[in-house]
Amino acid sequence: MLGSELELRLLNYRDTSPLTGGQVDDEPYGGGAGMVLRVDVVAAALDAVYGEAPSHRVVALTPQGRQLDQELVEELAEEEALTLLSARFEGFDERIVEQLATDAVSIGPYVLSGGELPAMVLVDAITRRLPGALGSEASGLEETFSAELDGGFEYPHYTRPAEFRGWEVPEVLLSGNHARIADWRREQSRARTPS
Numbered sequence: 620m621l622g623s624e625l626e627l628r629l630l631n632y633r634d635t636s637p638l639t640g641g642q643v644d645d646e647p648y649g650g651g652a653g654m655v656l657r658v659d660v661v662a663a664a665l666d667a668v669y670g671e672a673p674s675h676r677v678v679a680l681t682p683q684g685r686q687l688d689q690e691l692v693e694e695l696a697e698e699e700a701l702t703l704l705s706a707r708f709e710g711f712d713e714r715i716v717e718q719l720a721t722d723a724v725s726i727g728p729y730v731l732s733g734g735e736l737p738a739m740v741l742v743d744a745i746t747r748r749l750p751g752a753l754g755s756e757a758s759g760l761e762e763t764f765s766a767e768l769d770g771g772f773e774y775p776h777y778t779r780p781a782e783f784r785g786w787e788v789p790e791v792l793l794s795g796n797h798a799r800i801a802d803w804r805r806e807q808s809r810a811r812t813p814s
């Protein structure tokens with residue numbers, strides 16, 4: 620676990636760059652547009668923070684990585700610590716992904732301008748799986764993609780008023796019959812989950 624209290628540290632490659640003027644990227648070998656994040660810069664940042672190669676997982680955020688899903692979130696939420704690496708422009712020197720990172724993760728099959736939003740998505744998804752993150756421990760157990768719902772979609776929710784513009788809440792939810800409600804929810808979850 621990341622601990623009962625989450626500790627987040629935000630680091631800027633420029634602060635530990637061994638290059639003059641806080642340079643972090645360079646032109647691609649072989650030519651082409653855009654700038655590439657340098658491997659020596661990322662190595663210096665990791666050395667400055669951890670002293671040596673981190674003993675925990677180092678995740679490079681890239682659209683070419685393993686696509687993030689709830690299973691991967693649960694897996695990463697078990698880790699004591701994580702380092703997330705973001706890039707911009709053309710992305711990482713490939714040696715960062717191959718040598719410095721242990722994982723490459725994509726948040727979806729589309730290209731964003733930088734790794735900041737993917738990092739925030741990952742942090743949010745992981746944080747809510749940590750003990751004590753949600754108000755009630757039960758909340759977050761039965762939800763979309765959870766094992767409790769066989770990886771399917773969650774059932775629909777309703778709240779007051781019971782009737783609005785003629786749109787009524789399903790009668791079973793007002794019945795007070797917990798067994799019937801549980802059956803109905805399972806059925807709804809199965810029905811709305813794509814096969």
Ligand SMILES: C[S@@+](CC[C@H](N)C(=O)[O-])C[C@H]1O[C@@H](n2cnc3c(N)ncnc32)[C@H](O)[C@@H]1O
Pocket residue numbers: 680681682683704705706707708709710711724725726727728729730731732733734735737
């Ligand atoms: C413009 S993208 C680089 C795209 C790269 N040239 C390519 O074609 O695969 C810049 C950076 O944004 C981040 N990024 C963009 N889309 C992402 C995604 N879907 N998942 C994770 N990170 C992403 C990565 O850190 C990436 O290196």
